Amino acid sequence: MSTQPRLHFYRDPGEFLAAAGDHLAADPVVSTVVTTIAHRLSSRQADGIALPDRDWWLVVRDAGGSVVGAGMRAAPFAPYPPFLLPMPDEAAVALAAALHERGEEVRAVNGALPAAERCAAELARLGGGRVQVGQHTRLHELGELVPPAPAPGRLQVATEDDLELVTDWFGAFMGDADEQAGRPRGASAHEVPDRAELLLRLRAGRLWFWVDEAGQRVHLTGANPPSFGVARVGPVYTPPAQRGRGWASNAVAEVSRLIRAEGARVCLYTDQANPTSNKIYAALGFRPVVDMANLVIVR
Template sequence: MKITRHTDLAAFWAQVEPLFRADPLRNTIALTVLRGLVAAPDPDAEPPLLLTIDPTAGTAGKAGEAGAAFCTPPWPMGVSCVPDAAMPDLVRYLRDIAFPVTGVSAPLEKADLFADTWLAAAGGTKELAIALRLYLLDELTPPDVPGEARRATEDDVELLARWREAFAGEAAPHNEARRDQTVPVRRSMATGNGNLLWYVDDEPVSHAAASRPIGGMSRIGPVYTPPEHRNHGYASAITAAAARWALDAGADKVALFTDLANPTSNAIYQRIGFRPHHDAVEYRFISPPTTT
């Protein structure tokens, strides 16, 4: 088995996109993140770690499952497309290159396998950062809520960045990643995603984004309503509008993640037609104490 590190993002994407497309729901984060980086690279960001896994190398052409992994520091490792049999090799490779693995984010079974393998080799412990559930749209049932959805424009970048910063502060207060969301907003727009705002009396009251379909899949997120506009159904309305945008854009699978610790979001999305598909998780790794 051979693990190869790539530095050409576009060439890496061309090689691995078919692997991720084979299961676009379980690989939804990889598909949307990597496509966004290709569409609008951030010259100021630390280069991502891009790895492919060749199961035939050194095995006389023995058939196996190819895979890929990636990391955009300081975010956790993405291992949704890593074959189970390759996890020990991946961990050895990461330790050999002394890559600073801060955690893992993946469907639950993959995340657990990588975490257990990593901690057995590197020591330390894992801490649950967030438990997620991916929902898949069944039959869209928009709520009856006053207002209308509008596609965001360049004039809305500052507002969307500010709201996404607030969303990140609420959803992931543990994460020390860059809080300025201007670059991610512009990347989302450059990628062709559907960034929508819900307006009531010409005032924006809620926001949701849906990724441009890839492999027939579009993922909604983030969804954010400022505190002063909550409890009016605006999050349900803008989520339904984002789902409609995704369907009209050609998606046949519309998905979104919810925080399992938030019963409100898990309930409202089911009311507009979303059904559970699979659970995912993000773990943070806590290094063992150093000894002198």
């Protein structure tokens, strides 16, 4: 009997959640990206919105049938990198072989280490090329919230009337994050959510401004709806002219309190190359959980 992990691919995120739900729920902070996207796309599918043919969801089982890993390929931005959760090394290598055999073009792999590294290295070996680190990220969970020094102003939920400003700030957030980490603008494999996605977030009340005493919007913080009892904060964006005034610390603290009032745990990602944001979140009480990376396969 083979002891090799078995890979099960799903096209339907709902079927994936049914198969892997217990495994994902056992470590909901680590699985936050996969579960959040799976629940979101499952809801879209239920509303009659077709998902791209390229999307897939992965469950890894051991010889006894227990789920020991998971992943997905559901990124809406090129080069559509798979996102891997922790899994045995041999499963990550087997996944690379399976994708190569399926003829899928994979030019980047994101997710938990070392699984993403193992998969990317094998893909490079099979298809030629070398692996470069696009971005090192770290997932944190909030422990005891440490209140920041108070800043003037208050949190205010964003509405549909704020769509244009929210769109602009989402785009600026991506580029500024690259610059602050010493990368060229646009280097990170992300794109601004489309209008429909941002409208859904606004209607759900999951985006907030910090407004100063004059009522000016000076900062934006977002959060995903809770998935398996965990809500992920992001983006966290302050325009350059407003930085250094405590807006971000106060906004993230307030949003974290709101999430906890819902009964959910709070997590967020940081870019390991950005010491400023890492320092801010550590001061609020966020503690590292797992290191992840965005890896690029250069041919």
